[in-house]
Amino acid sequence: MNKYILSLVIFVFLLLTPYTAQATEDTHQPSFxxxxxxxxxxxxxxxxxxxxxxxxxxxxxxxxxLDLQIIDWEDVxxxxxxxxxxxxxxxxxxxxxxxxxxxxxxILVNNGIGKNFALSELLSIASSSxxxxxxxxxxxxxxxxxxxxxxIQFDYTVGAGVxxxxxxxxxxxxYTANYSKFEDQETNVQxxxxxxxxxTSTYDWFFSQKIFLRAMDFEYFSDEFLNVDYRLSxxxxxxxxxxxxxxxxxxxxxxxxxxxTLFNNVSEGESNSETSPGLVLGTDFSYEISNExxxxxxxQVTFVNEASGEYLHHFETGLxxxxxxxxxxxxxxxxxxxxxxxxxEHDNIPEQNDYRFVVSLGYDF
Numbered sequence: 001m002n003k004y005i006l007s008l009v010i011f012v013f014l015l016l017t018p019y020t021a022q023a024t025e026d027t028h029q030p031s032f033x034x035x036x037x038x039x040x041x042x043x044x045x046x047x048x049x050x051x052x053x054x055x056x057x058x059x060x061x062x063x064x065x066l067d068l069q070i071i072d073w074e075d076v077x078x079x080x081x082x083x084x085x086x087x088x089x090x091x092x093x094x095x096x097x098x099x100x101x102x103x104x105x106x107i108l109v110n111n112g113i114g115k116n117f118a119l120s121e122l123l124s125i126a127s128s129s130x131x132x133x134x135x136x137x138x139x140x141x142x143x144x145x146x147x148x149x150x151x152i153q154f155d156y157t158v159g160a161g162v163x164x165x166x167x168x169x170x171x172x173x174x175y176t177a178n179y180s181k182f183e184d185q186e187t188n189v190q191x192x193x194x195x196x197x198x199x200t201s202t203y204d205w206f207f208s209q210k211i212f213l214r215a216m217d218f219e220y221f222s223d224e225f226l227n228v229d230y231r232l233s234x235x236x237x238x239x240x241x242x243x244x245x246x247x248x249x250x251x252x253x254x255x256x257x258x259x260x261t262l263f264n265n266v267s268e269g270e271s272n273s274e275t276s277p278g279l280v281l282g283t284d285f286s287y288e289i290s291n292e293x294x295x296x297x298x299x300q301v302t303f304v305n306e307a308s309g310e311y312l313h314h315f316e317t318g319l320x321x322x323x324x325x326x327x328x329x330x331x332x333x334x335x336x337x338x339x340x341x342x343x344x345e346h347d348n349i350p351e352q353n354d355y356r357f358v359v360s361l362g363y364d365f
Contacts, residue, residue, distance in 0.1 A: 037061075040078035041071070051081055051099075052137070053165055054125035056249050060137075067325055068364070070291075072247065078102045084110075088168050089121045090209040099125070123209050126166045138162040141330055143360030152183035155194070157358045159330075170204045170212075176334075178356060196223040196354075198314075204239065212239045214253055217280065226350050227342050229262040233302065235280050247288040254281050261308050265344040274342075276304040292322040311339035320362070328362040 036048040039061050047069070052060035057073040081099040087108065088094050097108030097115070106119045127135050141159035161174040180194035203216040214237040221231040237255020244250075257278040266272045282300035289295055297317040304310065318332035334356040341350040 034082050037082050038078070038080040039071075039076065042075050042077045044077075051079070051085060051125065051127075053127070053135075055123075055165060056244055059125075076101070086126050086166065087117070088123045088126075088206065089117065090123050091121070092168075092208065094168055123206065124165075124168075135164050135166055136162060137165070137365065139362055139364045141360040141362040143330075143358045152185065153181065155180040157356070157360060159360065159362075168206055170206070171202070173199070173201045175199045192224070194225065196226070197221070210241045210244070212241075212251075213237075214239055214255060217255065217257065223354075224264065226338060226354070227264050227344050229264045231259065231261045233257050233259045233278070233280075235278070237280060249286045250283070251285075252281075252283045254279070256280075257302065259302070259304050259308055261342075263342050263344075267343065267345055267347060274305070274307045276308040278302050278304040278308075289319075294320045296320065306340050307342070309338045309340055309342070311337075313337040313339075326364045328364065330358070330360045330362045332358045332360070334358065 037051045039047040039049075039051075039059075041047070047061060047063050047066070049066075050062040052062055052068070054060070054073065059071045059073055059076055059079075061069045061071060063069050079099060079101040083098060084096050085099045086094060086096045087099070087106075095108055095115070095117070097110045100107045100109065100114075101119065104119055106117045106122060107114045108117065109115075139159075139161055141157075143157040145153070145155040156177075156179055158177045159175065161172065163173075164171040175198070177197045178194050179192075181190055181192050183190045197220075199220040201216065201218045202214060205213045205215055207213050214235075217233075217235040217237055219231075219233040221233075222228060235255050235257030237253045239251055239253035242250040242252060257280045258275070259278050260273065260275045262273045280300060280302050283298070285297045287295045295318075297315075299315045300313075302312040304312065313336065315335040316332060318330060321329040321331075323329055334354075336354040337352055338350075339352065341352060343349045
């Protein structure tokens, strides 16, 4: 009798073994195909795709099925790259290799040889120089208002920018344009009521985890109704990360500058251009309210001589609401103030303050 019972137990065990093995295999980590980067979250979910970058405790990962994902670094459990990446440590060390982060360890592999680094010392991750195109990202925003009937008016605001981020530096270019035209129904006379553009460009070199050198700070500005044909500013500076966490970033920067301004109209006998040394103070703040909503604020003041405007303030703040597939809804308030506007040829002094609230649709690429 015992023989029959033993035989039955062995038979059942052999019968169930394939299913047990299959269940074990299903819960194991995936087979890593070399054409993908792999990301494992603390929720034990795996994503395949491409590592874009990691900076400010935030990982950008282009998922194979879910498009670009912005992930808090604290939610990353494992990370494996298909090819070489560049990392930067807090002491300034830059190294390249195939990246493996697992069990709280960071390993870079070159020619089959792995080198260990302290994960706590990791400052940033970027594509290696072999994949230059992956270092770049950009955005495009468009807001417009069309009115017909009792009032005929056309308003638009365009914003665009690109950024190149490596493990040791950051290059940014941002452009905004604001235009508004009104047509009188009785006279059919068209009048431009707003016409301004602003182009800024900065180059930052990450000196350490907290300090960065602003090696270039350039701005082009034009505003017909501020009597500014164009204003060029060149500067350098130094910056400091006050807060640098997974959800909050707050930077401050300061440095000397040089400014040249050409005015549209001036009184007879006056020069239509002014130059001035300056001092720039700025701050940038961002906070992740939720996975879909970000709050951002930026303020800059430039101190120049009285003929050039004396104190030039520029403030931007607003919400970026993620919609889907790279599209965002942007709600932005712009405030500009010139302490001493330059009068025109009729001694008319422009208003000191300009306010704009813009609702626009944005696309990130």
